[in-house]
Amino acid sequence: MAIHPVFIHFHTGILTANAVLCLIMIVLRVVFREAINTPGTKMARIFHELDLFIFWGNIIGLLGLFGGMVTGLMDWPLQALLANAYMRAKMFWSIMAVQIYLFLVIVRAKLGDKIWKSTSGFMIYGVLGIVGGAMIILMGALGGIAVYGTSILEPVLDWLGMPWP
């Protein structure tokens, strides 16, 4: 019995939620910059909680990505995966997503929530969180097509010319 499906849905949801939160955080950071940087304010507390959610979500998501990759290779021989264009695309984007989330986790662990105070810092951190989430959504759609033959995101995939490579 395939165990890969057990390992893919939870972190897909978390990382997708994280991408949405990153977008919200960027907007909050731009609009309420002063309030966020003032300790004790309600906005600062909300910002702090959302930052923690994103950080721990990225850690759980990263572990889930590793789990998904390992179980995928446990369930199917690489030769079989390589023969399928959807699986080739999933492997390619998985490796890239792991790199991005590894970067986000290490940077946040090292710099703490100071990452949101620097202009270049919050843009890089936030945008990469959104890009990573977009990759996760696309991988989910590719997996859905591979298993069920269709996905609600098929028009998007067609527009992007996916699956590729």
Place this chain on the structure above:
Amino acid sequence: MNSKIVSITAISFILIIIVSGAFLAIGFPDQTSECDVCHTNTSVLILTSNATGTVEAVNGVPFVISINGSNGVEALKIVSDWADNSKFSFSLMQISDGDPDDSDADTGEISVDISVTPLETGSFTIRIWVAAPGQLSASLDVSVDVSENTSSTTPTTSTTTSATPTQDPVETWTSLMLTINPIVAVVLIVLGFVLFKRVER
């Protein structure tokens, strides 16, 4: 300063491991398992050829097999280690639904002409597998009797039209894996360095 160096080294090391993983992920080119090792061999997928009975062929003279897969077929593959496939040379050993050589435009259906050249005489079996979403697969065996080539010259034309060779998509995938992902790793390492420098200041 020391902690910066440690952090940058840690990021570099871990990213290198990831990139190395990408290299390792293509380290099993000799995998020759037949499709039903992982996929369910099912009659749901329809796989037929134009070969009726045993194909009579001549050593070194190409002939064409027309393969039709339908009812959800996503990919077709021929591996030289399956059955007697190593006794033949194939113009095409792998095709996915919608590839340029797929003459059937419908999704879930593959039609392809494969030029096959016998490499030695004898009675052999060519085995072809197709696979589909939902872990489905099906195989087709084509029996071929290959006789000695009594002609003094090697024929220059095949008995029917031959298929046009295409670039292997796995090769394209491999080259992109080995270029794009390392580039992303380097870009992220540089970004990490910049962030550590700017934010910690």
